[in-house]
Amino acid sequence: MYKILSKRELAQGTVVENVISAPRIAKKAKPGQFVILRVNETGERIPLTMADTDPEKGTITLIYQVVGKTTALMKTLNVGDGYQDIAGPLGKPTHIEKVGTVVCIGGGTGIAVLHPITRALKQAGNKVYGICGARTKDLLIMEDAMAAASTECTLCTDDGSCGYHGFGTDLLKQILDREKVDLVVGIGPVPMMKFVCSVTLPYNVRTLVSLNAIMVDGTGMCGCCRATVGGKTAFACVDGPEFDGHQVDFDELTKRLRGYADMERQSMELFEHKCSCK
Ligand SMILES: Cc1cc2nc3c(=O)[nH]c(=O)nc-3n(C[C@H](O)[C@H](O)[C@H](O)COP(=O)(O)OP(=O)(O)OC[C@H]3O[C@@H](n4cnc5c(N)ncnc54)[C@H](O)[C@@H]3O)c2cc1C
Numbered sequence: 502m503y504k505i506l507s508k509r510e511l512a513q514g515t516v517v518e519n520v521i522s523a524p525r526i527a528k529k530a531k532p533g534q535f536v537i538l539r540v541n542e543t544g545e546r547i548p549l550t551m552a553d554t555d556p557e558k559g560t561i562t563l564i565y566q567v568v569g570k571t572t573a574l575m576k577t578l579n580v581g582d583g584y585q586d587i588a589g590p591l592g593k594p595t596h597i598e599k600v601g602t603v604v605c606i607g608g609g610t611g612i613a614v615l616h617p618i619t620r621a622l623k624q625a626g627n628k629v630y631g632i633c634g635a636r637t638k639d640l641l642i643m644e645d646a647m648a649a650a651s652t653e654c655t656l657c658t659d660d661g662s663c664g665y666h667g668f669g670t671d672l673l674k675q676i677l678d679r680e681k682v683d684l685v686v687g688i689g690p691v692p693m694m695k696f697v698c699s700v701t702l703p704y705n706v707r708t709l710v711s712l713n714a715i716m717v718d719g720t721g722m723c724g725c726c727r728a729t730v731g732g733k734t735a736f737a738c739v740d741g742p743e744f745d746g747h748q749v750d751f752d753e754l755t756k757r758l759r760g761y762a763d764m765e766r767q768s769m770e771l772f773e774h775k776c777s778c779k
């Protein structure tokens with residue numbers, strides 16, 4: 502049992518932060534890695550990135566958006582409750598090195614995934630521009646943490662309620678127009694990552710994305726998380742989750758993410774109407 506030590510609701514309760522006791526995972530985890538957890542013994546396995554870790558205290562921080570049955574069930578857990586099992590750290594860590602100037606652009610809960618990577622890139626001596634975007638002010642998360650993790654951080658909202666009025670990709674383009682950028686890391690919803698890649702392609706800037714493919718075992722055996730990268734099949738759980746965004750077939754990934762939509766909807770309806778269905 503992995504005990505929940507703290508719980509905080511962000512973004513009007515649509516996003517939840519949990520600090521969890523997981524000493525062995527906290528000791529080994531590196532930026533870019535994720536865990537797969539089950540809420541209880543009949544629960545499905547879902548992947549979540551570690552937004553932070555504290556090896557001293559033996560804790561990991563997970564930030565999740567409530568989108569379906571499992572994340573809704575997770576939101577019902579409180580401090581003192583625990584998760585049945587958490588497997589990790591999984592996936593390849595982000596390759597961190599000094600490359601010069603980096604732009605880290607995140608959207609929605611992608612900002613939670615981006616945070617440890619941004620911090621590590623700055624610690625490695627890079628000049629790091631952080632860009633954090635959301636639809637509206639109340640949905641922005643981790644503004645202070647991203648400000649501390651970057652050299653310079655700009656917020657933006659689609660409706661102009663906070664920071665720059667418009668998409669983060671507008672700000673990315675402004676930076677690319679005015680100075681040499683050596684690396685872009687873009688993490689967020691699939692359409693946003695696709696758009697980030699189309700902006701950076703003409704500038705020929707290496708662009709990393711983190712693929713949120715549906716996962717089951719996280720070991721490269723079930724094939725659930727397969728994606729086409731550079732015309733070849735890759736498994737997001739063991740070959741990624743980070744990939745060269747200019748090589749990713751985003752349209753295929755979008756189709757695969759929708760593959761279980763009917764079952765996900767039914768499961769959520771059962772959960773909402775018969776709360777005993779856990
Ligand atoms: C490596 C990795 C790291 C992730 N890290 C985070 C994280 O830090 N925070 C976070 O909030 N989410 C993260 N995700 C996405 C998270 O795993 C899904 O949101 C979760 O599995 C949904 O489960 P559910 O039962 O609540 O919803 P479901 O009922 O399974 O799905 C509800 C809706 O969410 C969509 N969805 C389902 N799975 C995914 C997915 N993997 N990615 C995007 N949309 C999905 C479905 O298409 C559907 O529309 C990560 C995914 C991966 C692969």
Ligand code: FES
Binds near residue numbers: 718719721722724
């Ligand atoms: S999750 Fe099973 S192969 Fe990646």
